[in-house]
Amino acid sequence: xxxxxxxxxxxxxxxxxxxxIAHLLESQPPNERELVWSLVDAEYDGEILTSLNDDxxxxxxxQMDAGELVAAVGGLDTDDLADLIQDLPVTITSEVLKxxxxxxxxxxxxxxxxPEDSAGGLMNTDTVTVRPEVTLDVVMRYLRxxxxxxxxxxxxxxxxxxxxxxxxxxxxxxxxxHDPEETVAEAMTLAVQAIPATWGAREVATRFExxxxxxxxxVDDSGLLLGRITVDDVMDVIREEAEHQFxxxxxxxxxxxxxxxxxxxxxxxALWLGVNLLTAFLAAWVIGRFEDTIQQVxxxxxxxxxxxxxxxxxxxxxxxxxxxxxxxxxLSSKNARWLLWKELAVAAINSVVxxxxxxxxxxxxxxxxxxxxxxGVAITINLLAAALAGALLPMALERFGIDPALAGGVxxxxxxxxxxxxxxxxxxxxxxx
Amino acid sequence: xxxxxxxxxxxxxxxxxxxxIAHLLESQPPNERELVWSLVDAEYDGEILTSLNDDxxxxxxxQMDAGELVAAVGGLDTDDLADLIQDLPVTITSEVLKxxxxxxxxxxxxxxxxPEDSAGGLMNTDTVTVRPEVTLDVVMRYLRxxxxxxxxxxxxxxxxxxxxxxxxxxxxxxxxxHDPEETVAEAMTLAVQAIPATWGAREVATRFExxxxxxxxxVDDSGLLLGRITVDDVMDVIREEAEHQFxxxxxxxxxxxxxxxxxxxxxxxALWLGVNLLTAFLAAWVIGRFEDTIQQVxxxxxxxxxxxxxxxxxxxxxxxxxxxxxxxxxLSSKNARWLLWKELAVAAINSVVxxxxxxxxxxxxxxxxxxxxxxGVAITINLLAAALAGALLPMALERFGIDPALAGGVxxxxxxxxxxxxxxxxxxxxxxx
Numbered sequence: 101x102x103x104x105x106x107x108x109x110x111x112x113x114x115x116x117x118x119x120x121i122a123h124l125l126e127s128q129p130p131n132e133r134e135l136v137w138s139l140v141d142a143e144y145d146g147e148i149l150t151s152l153n154d155d156x157x158x159x160x161x162x163q164m165d166a167g168e169l170v171a172a173v174g175g176l177d178t179d180d181l182a183d184l185i186q187d188l189p190v191t192i193t194s195e196v197l198k199x200x201x202x203x204x205x206x207x208x209x210x211x212x213x214x215p216e217d218s219a220g221g222l223m224n225t226d227t228v229t230v231r232p233e234v235t236l237d238v239v240m241r242y243l244r245x246x247x248x249x250x251x252x253x254x255x256x257x258x259x260x261x262x263x264x265x266x267x268x269x270x271x272x273x274x275x276x277x278h279d280p281e282e283t284v285a286e287a288m289t290l291a292v293q294a295i296p297a298t299w300g301a302r303e304v305a306t307r308f309e310x311x312x313x314x315x316x317x318x319v320d321d322s323g324l325l326l327g328r329i330t331v332d333d334v335m336d337v338i339r340e341e342a343e344h345q346f347x348x349x350x351x352x353x354x355x356x357x358x359x360x361x362x363x364x365x366x367x368x369x370a371l372w373l374g375v376n377l378l379t380a381f382l383a384a385w386v387i388g389r390f391e392d393t394i395q396q397v398x399x400x401x402x403x404x405x406x407x408x409x410x411x412x413x414x415x416x417x418x419x420x421x422x423x424x425x426x427x428x429x430x431l432s433s434k435n436a437r438w439l440l441w442k443e444l445a446v447a448a449i450n451s452v453v454x455x456x457x458x459x460x461x462x463x464x465x466x467x468x469x470x471x472x473x474x475x476g477v478a479i480t481i482n483l484l485a486a487a488l489a490g491a492l493l494p495m496a497l498e499r500f501g502i503d504p505a506l507a508g509g510v511x512x513x514x515x516x517x518x519x520x521x522x523x524x525x526x527x528x529x530x531x532x533x
Numbered sequence: 534x535x536x537x538x539x540x541x542x543x544x545x546x547x548x549x550x551x552x553x554i555a556h557l558l559e560s561q562p563p564n565e566r567e568l569v570w571s572l573v574d575a576e577y578d579g580e581i582l583t584s585l586n587d588d589x590x591x592x593x594x595x596q597m598d599a600g601e602l603v604a605a606v607g608g609l610d611t612d613d614l615a616d617l618i619q620d621l622p623v624t625i626t627s628e629v630l631k632x633x634x635x636x637x638x639x640x641x642x643x644x645x646x647x648p649e650d651s652a653g654g655l656m657n658t659d660t661v662t663v664r665p666e667v668t669l670d671v672v673m674r675y676l677r678x679x680x681x682x683x684x685x686x687x688x689x690x691x692x693x694x695x696x697x698x699x700x701x702x703x704x705x706x707x708x709x710x711h712d713p714e715e716t717v718a719e720a721m722t723l724a725v726q727a728i729p730a731t732w733g734a735r736e737v738a739t740r741f742e743x744x745x746x747x748x749x750x751x752v753d754d755s756g757l758l759l760g761r762i763t764v765d766d767v768m769d770v771i772r773e774e775a776e777h778q779f780x781x782x783x784x785x786x787x788x789x790x791x792x793x794x795x796x797x798x799x800x801x802x803a804l805w806l807g808v809n810l811l812t813a814f815l816a817a818w819v820i821g822r823f824e825d826t827i828q829q830v831x832x833x834x835x836x837x838x839x840x841x842x843x844x845x846x847x848x849x850x851x852x853x854x855x856x857x858x859x860x861x862x863x864l865s866s867k868n869a870r871w872l873l874w875k876e877l878a879v880a881a882i883n884s885v886v887x888x889x890x891x892x893x894x895x896x897x898x899x900x901x902x903x904x905x906x907x908x909g910v911a912i913t914i915n916l917l918a919a920a921l922a923g924a925l926l927p928m929a930l931e932r933f934g935i936d937p938a939l940a941g942g943v944x945x946x947x948x949x950x951x952x953x954x955x956x957x958x959x960x961x962x963x964x965x966x
Contacts, residue, residue: 119743127863129871243709250706253747255688272705273683276676309772310552312765314686314747331764332745335771339742342775343857349782350853351846358858359868362875366882369850373887376846380839381894388835388898394827401834402821405950406813408838413784413809417802420783424776425791430560435792438562442795449799454806461814465821517838 110139118144122151125160129359134163145172150180155357157187166192170199178204179224179333182211210326219304220297222337223318223327226251229260230284232267237280239270253330255314259288265323266294294319297326301337306429308334345427348505351375375510383408383517390525396533399466400525403475407524410454411482411516418443418490419512423504426494433495440491447487451480470532478524485519486512543572551577555584558593562792567596578605583613588790590620599625603632611637612657612766615644643759652737653730655770656751656760659684662693663717665700670713672703686763688747692721698756699727727752730759734770739862741767778860781938784808808943816841816950823958829966832899833958836908839891840957844915844949847883851876851923852945856937859927866928873924880920884913903965911957918952919945 113121113136121140125133125148137160140148145164149157149172161169169192173181185193185208197205207225214220228250230239239257243250256269268288278287294317295304307313308331318327343354351372387394387404394401422439425431431439459476463469489512494504497511546554546569554573558566558581570593573581578597582590582605594602602625606614618626618641630638640658647653661683663672672690676683689702701721711720727750728737740749741764751759776787784805820827820837827834855872858864864872888909896905922945927937930944 117743119745123739123743123861123863127865127868129868129875240709244712246710249710253688253745254706255686255747272709273687276673276705276708277679277682279677309765309768310550310556312552312686314688314764331747331768332742335742335764335768338768338771339775342772342779346775346779346782347853347857349779350850352850352853356854358854358863358872359875362878362882365875366879369847369879370883370886372850373843373846373883377839377843377887377891380842383842384835384839387838391831391835394834395831398824398828398834401827401831401837402817402824404834405820405838405841406810406817409813409816410806410810413806414802417783417785417805420780420785421789421791424780428556430556430791432560435560435562439791442562442792442798445795446799446802449795450803450806453803454810458810 106139110141113139114141114144118147119151122148126153126156126357126359130159130361133159133359137163142168142171143175146174146176146184147180149173150176150184153357154187154355155360157184159357161187161189166195170195174199177224177226178207178211179222179327181208182221183216185212186216214297217301217337218297219295219299219301219318219329220326222301222304222329222333223297224251224330224333225327227317227325227328228254228257229264229325230257230270232259232261232285232288233283235281235283236275236278236287239275239284240280253315253332256289256292258317258325258328259284260325264325266317266319266325268292269317292316294323294325295329296321302341302427304329305334305337305341309338341427345423345505348503349509351506351510379510379514379517382514383521386518386521387525390521390529393525393529393533397471397528399462399468399471400528400532403462403471404521404524406458407475407478407482408517408520410458410479411486411520412513414447414450414483415486415490415512415516416509418447418487419493419504419508422491422494423508426498426504431495436491436495440488443487443491444484447483451483454483455479471528474527474531475524478520478527481523482516482520486516489515539572543574546572547574547577551580552584555581559586559589559790559792563592563794566592566792570596575601575604576608579607579609579617580613582606583609583617586790587620587788588793590617592790594620594622599628603628607632610657610659611640611644612655612760614641615654616649618645619649647730650734650770651730652728652732652734652751652762653759655734655737655762655766656730657684657763657766658760660750660758660761661687661690662697662758663690663703665692665694665718665721666716668714668716669708669711669720672708672717673713686748686765689722689725691750691758691761692717693758697758699750699752699758701725702750725749727756727758728762729754735774735860737762738767738770738774742771774860778856778938781936782942784939784943812943812947812950815947816954819951819954820958823954823962826958826962826966830904830961832895832901832904833961833965836895836904837954837957840908840911840915841950841953843887843891843912844919844953845946847880847916848919848923848945848949849942851880851920852926852937852941855924855927856941859931859937864928869924869928873921876920876924877917880916884916887916888912904961907960907964908957911953911960914956915949915953919949922948 125136128136173196256271259267259270261267268290269292270284270288274287297318297320314331316329317325318329320326340354347354422431455476458479459472462475463472493508493511497504497507558569561569606617606629689704692700692703694700701723702725703717703721707720730751730753747764749762751762753759773787780787855864891912892905892909895908896902926941926944930937930940
């Protein structure tokens, strides 16, 4: 009976798209994941592996033997194979290479020559090219003779000259609606500019979004056609970039597997906790400088987290906007000064508003107008410092090659904690004791 | 001379894609923005307006008169017009409606019948349909007679029966490679399932990503074809969803204009600062309960932010993973329990590691093994509470219809602050004084 249920489950599973099976695998705790994987038809293994996040992919690969892996990667596109092969054990990589024919090996080498997150790394080499001087009728007859049909996601044929240099694209929609006696040169579109293979993935995504592209040709420095990028891979880029920003703020990697083994997760998280502990101890050390003051006015200990946290929140708002602006290319050195002044002005207004509120609450609570004055001034100082740090940090970090999405938050809260405590406890030392 | 420079700038500007001009406008401070907008050819106004974020769009619309607006929206696709019309002043909406012909007005009404973030709201009505019984040759002759050509981003023709019910799609690639004597029924693909108009935008995006779609047909409850969704709009959905998550954590809206007027920004940010101030005062009130203890052992005031911040960091990691898991559909009530236990296990390991480190530093710093013991236990308690809150909050909030990306962070740090201070100062009161 149970075997029957298993067979039924396997049938349902294998009716899904590889990406759907990958999603299902990622949504399973480890034991169920192995069970599901064992039910998958071997012929889908390759495509599923390319759709998985790095963590889960490595886990499943580690359980496969060489024969299974070589079979799995057999039918993959060159770009997918290039991604996957870098995760395979070295011994298996050479077996895979041996199993490829000459043409596929050369294509793979082209793809491997570029970093994974560049246009060259994103591209596929399954281009269908035509020459400008032939007529559309000839093109259509040529297409009907293609024994494998056209590759998935083909919205145009790429027009190249005799040397293989990129000239333009012939949209299938134009091929179908223009007079068959026209030449390719007459019906083709020149407006689609080729993407240099060295472009970063982020630039490629922006180009696709702004020009509503479905596919785009990729060329080398001299304009020779190397391959094409398809929109499905660009959607993955947008998704991964966004996850990197979101997860990076908590010190998590975008390849994080939600159901990773406990020890692995604990080790990865520990690093981030350690970094933050250093900054927490720095803040504690700052407070320690004012032990005598706190001893005399214990209300300071009660109120000091308010000053630090208001700075942290306001600074995070500015930081988040600036990181987003950098990522989508809306913030640059040209308008950074404008943003800085704007954020300082916003901080000035909000610091006055909230300084008055906090001061009023503190005065009522502790019945001491001097404490109220000190906390009000400290909050004003900290909110201005927060705006300054939030606006300048992302660009400064990027200039030093540090990822602002990862390091920005920690550094910012260090600044707002230290400035907040020094301002509040320092002013208190000067005026209250 | 200056006029010549302006004309040159205008020429360069209008050679860009509408989405590129929109991006440029969003990257300008207010004054430069108005200048750039005045240089744009009126014929691109409509498409640029649809590409702008809500803030900037509203700002520019408020400066246009009725005639300009009616002209601007004249050439728009129905889905874009439906988005835009909801931002127009009521008086202008009726003028725009009057300017449309019967067919366009009906299409617009169809589009407006669905929420903006549903499949119906995303769809366009520019479908090209064919019947299953005709031959490919007839289809090709029909296409060549279309006077406007095929719509942008057309990878297939939609196959419907006499009643207009969706049957399947005929990919242009198949139309071009199959024998022209075949019928549409023989060459069409049945595997592309139509998307119900009531689906949410997030579901639509997942379908596109998992099935590598370029376009997808949209149907009503009874299977009648209503329109189609194109991948460019899906990319926008993915981008906006990601921005919502990232910006929402700082209490910012995804429509936030980086160069919004100072007063507008200050007012929006103030709300979030106010919410956070309430939680900061709650934490301060908790500390206030232990004033006597702090008075006697002032080292507690120095160390207490360490306990709170370690809990905040650990909890944010769990919360971020859970919010991401919910958003991409990998976390559900089925595996939530597993995640909770895993996160508690991770927290248990990390709390022991870091409790020992913090205790050792505290013992060395204050030369008091009892303080070390108290802070170690407090950190263990707070990290476990953080894991519990981080894992459960997102699902609980979603059940109550509250957006976890917006409210999760504030509630979590309230929990970790309060638990941290109560545990640390409470234990200190019991054992140190």
